[in-house]
Amino acid sequence: MHVAVDLLKKQFPSEIVEVVEHRGDTTVVVKPGRIRDICRFLRDDETVSFKYLSMIAGLDYAPQSPRFAVAYNLYSHKNHDRLTLKVFLESDTAPAIDSVVPVWSTADWHEREAFDLMGIKFRGHPKLKRILMPDDWSGYPLRKEYPQRGH
């Protein structure tokens, strides 16, 4: 078991939903409520030291419910180590989660991308507007119901 999992279980016992180990990669599924605290803890803890956020991915699991999820790929330069945090969002119609820009400023553009293509709102983001699509675009192209053709 990954050392970060033990730390998280000790620090946030009620937030952990599931831990998945697959071919040496660890994914921790957590509840959305305290994501910013969890991220800050993983960043600042001396042992795991996840100081770098590689990527934020928006996920659409339609027609399942909860439908939307956000995945955070963390990296530790100190330990050459990776960890994935995954959060399923509460609302299927207006998905939203706290922004982690105060934790890693690189989250800025990653969150804007997830907002642009998947329509996930990040509460507290400094400038949540479209980043890849034109500003006047309507709809979220990577959602499952979005038509691939006919534009």
Added chain:
Amino acid sequence: MGIEEKLGYNVLTTTLEKLVDWGRKSSLWPCTFGLACCAIEMIVTAANRWDIARFGMEAFRASPRQADLMIVAGTVCKKMMPAIERIYEQMTEPKWVIAMGACASSGGIFDSYSVVQGIDLYLPVDVYIPGCPPRPEGLLYGILKLHEKILKDPFLTQQYREKLAARQEAA
């Protein structure tokens, strides 16, 4: 026959239209910009092996105001289209457009929400060059076809003035 008889072989006579068309086709100045992999083929067309300078075209102009040929080389995203339209508007008349490759001609394999399905939806295209990407020979062949077209351009006639008026109206 006519004036040539008096002047001997010292003078060539032609029509103004032919002379100007010949001048225009012999020194087309393309606009410098590339959008995708087609641009790489366009770059090697300008380099020594294929040598676009043979057709008086080696001066790729970085400013659209000095260019009269737009080679749209590559996939055009919908977000890129306003910029390309602006470059086209900035070019001075007379101007021509080559749609290079499958993407610029029809959207190519990118039948998708974000890609323009052929730049002829926005710009008046003179020559379409198929290929993904077209080889430099293909681009040169397309350019030679454009030369043929320019040589036949009746720019002094009523037809031309109507064409120009229509183009300005569309813009």
